[in-house]
Amino acid sequence: MTPALSVLEKTFGYDAFRNQQAEIIDHVIAGGDALVLMPTGGGKSLCYQIPALVREGTGVVISPLIALMQDQVDALSAVGVRAAFLNSTQDVTERRRVEAAYVAGELDLLYLAPERLKIESTSELLNRGTIALFAIDEAHCVSQWGHDFRPDYLQLSVLHERWPSVPRIALTATATELTHQEISRRLELGEARHFVSSFDRPNIQYRIETKNQPLQQLLQLLRTEHPGDAGIVYCLSRASVEKTAQFLVEQGIPALPYHAGLDAAVRSRNQSRFLREDGIVMVATIAFGMGIDKPDVRFVAHLDLPKSVEGYYQETGRAGRDGLPSTAWLAYGLQDVVQQRRMIDQSEGDRAHRQRLGQHLDAMLALCETLQCRRVQLLAYFGETSTACGNCDTCLSPPEGWDGTVPAQKLLSTVVRLQRERNQRFGAGHLIDILLGKRTPRMTEQGHDSISTFGIGADLSEQEWRGVVRQLLAQGLLAVHGDGYGTLVITDESAAVLGGSRRVLLRREAERAVRGPKKSAIASDLPAEATGLFEKLREWRAATARDQGVPAYIVFGDATLRGIALSRPESVAELGGISGVGEKKLDAYGEQILEVVAAAG
Template sequence: MYPDQHFEQLSAERPATSGKTPEQVLHEVFGYDAFRPLQGDVIHEVTSGGDALVLMPTGGGKSLCYQVPALVRTGTAIVISPLIALMQDQVAALRELGVKAAFLNSTMDFEQARQTEYALSTGELDLLYCAPERLIQPRTLELLHNASIALFAIDEAHCVSQWGHDFRSDYLQLAVLADEFPGIPRIALTATADERTRKEIAERLSLTEARHFISGFDRPNIQYQISPKTNANKQLLEFIKAKHEGECGIVYCLSRNKVDATAKMLAQKGYTALPYHAGLPAVDRARHQERFLREDGVIIVATIAFGMGIDKPDVRFVAHLDLPKSLEAYYQETGRAGRDGKPSTAWMVYGLQDVIKLRQMLEASQGNEHFKRIERQKLDAMLGLCEVTKCRRQVLLAYFGDKLETPCGNCDTCLAPPETWDATVAVQKALSCVYRTGQRFGVTHLIDVLRGSENNRVVELGHQQVSTYGIGTELNANEWKSLFRQLVANGYLRTDPDGYGALQLTEQCRPLLKGQQTIELRKDPVPQKSASRSPGGKSGSSVKDLITDHAGWEALRACRKELADKQGVPPYVIFHDTTLFDMLERKPQTLEELAGVSGVGAAKLEKYGEIFLATLARLDPA
């Protein structure tokens, strides 16, 4: 997938960085003028030999927090990364910058691994990426003891949490680094960790004395949209057509069958849609991921097995056709959109069956009661985000201990505030119907009874005789579904633990049935073809909406694609869209002017400067 790793040629590709400041490395190697908030603090802490635990949102620039110190400190930085795709992407990107980077993983044959190990032992590498299971092997530890190590970086550190959604047992053994390599700085990084998980990371990785650097969780460029599920395929098509036609995205589904069916449906509608799940042959998964990374406008339809570590910056939307199990999972998955900081959408539809299915899965799991209690709390928080009537971003950030003082103006509940209604009487009817029919039936049958249906099942069961038969004609079937969904989401009803989908009363509903409490529910919004932009352009326009010179934009993209194909890397490894956009805006005519474009470092200026200047010159002969 990526070019063979060669080390002997690299020393001449990048100016020596020994003795340079982090700021000099940032500008000369990476092509940026200033650190983002908190980056500079983290980098100076690690560069000076301190340990750090870093929590920074996806797209916030976590990688630079260890890559810059790796180029300032002497020795090789060892980066522990959980996924092969992630380390290969990052190594390819670093090598384009002229950085001496390599990886050790299971895709390599004996000779390739031997060459990489030799390069480490002779000090030829700036960074070496390694999977956790490989790092903890005695042979690897011995190899590291015989090398000069600049620092250890533990990426995706939330994988150490046994309560987390991406737990990996190999991460538990990484605490050995503190004992085996005292005095060498260690930095653990994650985008997803509440206070409990941060404490667990620090304890399990022996980083209790490390400085904590906690950036805000907010991703203001992402617009959150959550809607009741009516016809998921139709809703997905309308969403893509209205907001992201021709753009790259990820669609998450809970099952492999649904992934296959959704990808097929999108392909039949003319989209380049590819399935990705563990049931596909490995060669197909690799090919689909490769196309997603390298081609424009590809939509990947996937289970949650896809995405962790995907470094693609221009994913314009992440869609969920099924409810995630927790806000941690939701935040992690939606965070794969808009890593370049440009406007993107996190879109989801969910329904009562999602709630029932997840609750049944939870109760049927093999975990002990403590585990189930924590998982119930996580699911309740996820449902709370779905049913909230105030700003979704405020609720999401509050879950992670982050506070947003005012509503964001860039989520569906801010852009189109939902209506609420006094549902007390209707709720009493619904709860009473559950009770009168013996707490043995699902939503469809309960609605039939409430609306006075005369279908065979109602008649055969004698439910025409119960007192709640026909007392709910004031609401249509969809309105009753919405009501039942919210009652389950808010804990007034629970699903049958035996797995048949029957609804049962909980103790929480007693005050409602007795008339001691009132309740307001949200009205499901009327589906709209598209959402309006927020005032002041906070949601902003996508990159393509901002472009006025479309011919120039396509010419620059074609130039980038040709270079990427020759190098055997994804186009964004050459330059991000934001860098191309800056070129198009500035129209540099000299190498010196091109060096001022964000994202153009010294190595890329030398490699590609003349090529892009020639392309720009053809756009504007004057």
């Protein structure tokens, strides 16, 4: 048995590496640099943790996740790894204790925030100890093309300059080829080996719905498909976070808000509850989530359109890290498209910056409006070829495509007539009223009931017209004017549609399946005789975690508890053969678990 495999088995409780893990780990142990692109839940952390345990010295991990360092250290300590962190949350005494342990060679892993490398004393400290490797986690933060750019990451080339003989491994879960290239260039990893795994997360079911009372849609998702499950709901604004969290609480669902406007102590407390308690729903802006290691997040819901496919993939990837069935659900509508276009037009930065934001949004809209498999489209964005998954909404309920050329011409003609004949611009609502022939006071006042397109769209409903407008915006056949009011104008591409030389294919939304209530996804496929034991094990785990003041998953993950419930071990040796049960946890919890199993009969 190799040293790496021995550590995997004895420390972490797994009997085999997955995918490219073994190759990456062997390369770094041998002193090589590596750039690793691997999906969330794919086992990235082991790719630097195991080399740090095998090589001489301390593995230094650069991570932007100050709020989560304690949980990461707790998880490592639980399996017998000597880990610590240095960040701004510590007092002088605690920092000195950690620094002394590092210099004395008593740490396997040391976590640092990137801004600490600006401090000369940090470099002096690192020089006083032995560095096994540098791991740069969330490496996409170095790229201005990425979705979560952090200026402090730009200085990380200093690692190669100051410690040229120390191997570096940079890791991220989301990177297009452009982001990949920029990470490589900025971190000077051109000579490193690049490992690119499949971005596919087959256990996640991707679903995108048209907005129609989104809070009620969300409530139905939680009540019928994820009762009692932990999950994350993303909203664009702080106000919508507060409103959504309050709505869920009023409906009897334990929900907490998280956004940058909350007091730091409240944010910390809410994050701690989400990590440590079962069944909490976190309603948050994108300020929440990077590096969340909670493996049993069963759903990620978006109530607003994400700004990029990279951001969407990163956020949905927080579901189902344990490999069990999970849901990525998004509700989006016309107003999302208008709002995002307007935000881009009004954003700071030069034309190239706005163009880049527009490209990100176009790719996100293409994913929302596709007639094809969502997963195929999503993976193609990251340069990966795949086949229809059979587990997304477009595979399970294929949407119908229809020729929307004539409706598009009617709508675009209305925009043209208002703009050219009257020098006026209006938003989607008024344009649709014209097409439907609604004689509102505003319509009569403006004299728009005399326009030639008035009433020519009565063959479609208001909701259908909103879908037409949304999809024309997505296809670049309509644009949001930069006046800040969300008014619509034609584009250069509109002329071909109006002239009849371009056909417009639109998506007709499939009827949303109404799903009946079901038990929690983590227990849904367990046989009846194992379900009771699984729930007893979860109760034991919750009590144990409370006593220790750590998140439940640090004791054992759901996947390991499922393995115990299915195999019903009768001895310590049998328990030790279950995936996720390493030596330290076997010593700490073995007898207690066997008692729970025996008591369940």
